[in-house]
Amino acid sequence: MVLYRKYRPQKISELDNAEIRERLTRVFSSSFIPHALLFAGPKGTGKTSAARIIAKVLNCEKRNSGSDLKRAKGLTLADIEPCNVCETCKAITEGRHLDIIEIDAASNRGIEEIRDLREKIKFAPVSAIYKVYIIDEVHMLTNEAFNALLKTLEEPPAHAVFILATTEPEKLPETIVSRCIRFNFKKASPSEILGCLERVVKGEKVNVTPDVLQLIAQTSDGSFRDATKILEQAILENALTSEKLNILLGRQNLSVINFLKLLASCDTGKVLFEIVKMGENGINFRFLTEELLYLLHAILLAQHGIGKEKISADLVTLLTKDEISRLIKLFSKVYVDLKTTSIPQLPLEVAVVEWCERKQ
């Protein structure tokens, strides 16, 4: 099984995004069960995982029944966590519970499904306490489907809970948003990603050095899914040191510090020659630019007295504040241009020429 599925969080405490974990705990340990939730945020941040966990929180057999839950006060996280071993929990995890209905609005814009939903929602759940409707990429619904959904959200039966997930909440009609309790899933912080990777490392019993995990956390752009996928690839290809992983990620022999020093020398010919050489070595120019921007950012901060200890003193004084700002502007543009260029090294070369010529 692919690792990101195998290590999908199965209970609230396994959700590595601290803010979401705490809010879900607060909401679902209160005596009031919300009937419509909106999970908004970038992909790979745990919306689907959290939605399935909530379906289990509401229906787990081992816990109090839903009606008891409503009456209960002062519940703790341990009280509300699903057991993951009862038949209901297992069926939900395996995606075969008849009362947990997942609708993908992206696939056919949900016309049939929402019509079906409206017809069947009034019927009591087959075996669960709550029917849970998880509607993924809900912003893709047609207007007709939105209107039908809205009618249902206005008067949901007591046994129904809606979880609407979307990567583009701004496309949702205000009428829908205003009926939901909203949860903003943010890009995961590096430390949250590390938490997620450590669960995988432990489970797979592999030996990985901490700098490899750091590197993955840095590369995965706040997505738990991407981070887990990179780790999986690293395990498969036995790239469990940072040198090997850098090669895997197309970052071999990359020394941004040397590149920056070369830039500071303003020798156009030399810098261009270096870029050609890197191209031949298969360097990924997007990563190079990214690393360079990270470094420039750190220098910028250090020049203003922030995080000085992270950067060697000669780098802080290598270029003036103005020059650092200029490089940041130039290479931010390179980063954007790299997405559309047909010659990968061209944006970099243009920036280098502009930089060297102006400085002379």
Ligand SMILES: Nc1ncnc2c1ncn2[C@@H]1O[C@H](COP(=O)(O)OP(=O)(O)O)[C@@H](O)[C@H]1O
């Ligand atoms: N909160 C989390 N903590 C740890 N890992 C997570 C978390 N959320 C997601 N993951 C990992 O990322 C994968 C994708 O998550 P998913 O819930 O499908 O994200 P989304 O629906 O937001 O795209 C999961 O299978 C799991 O491996």
Ligand SMILES: [Mg+2]
């Ligand atoms: Mg999803």
Ligand SMILES: [Zn+2]
């Ligand atoms: Zn259970």
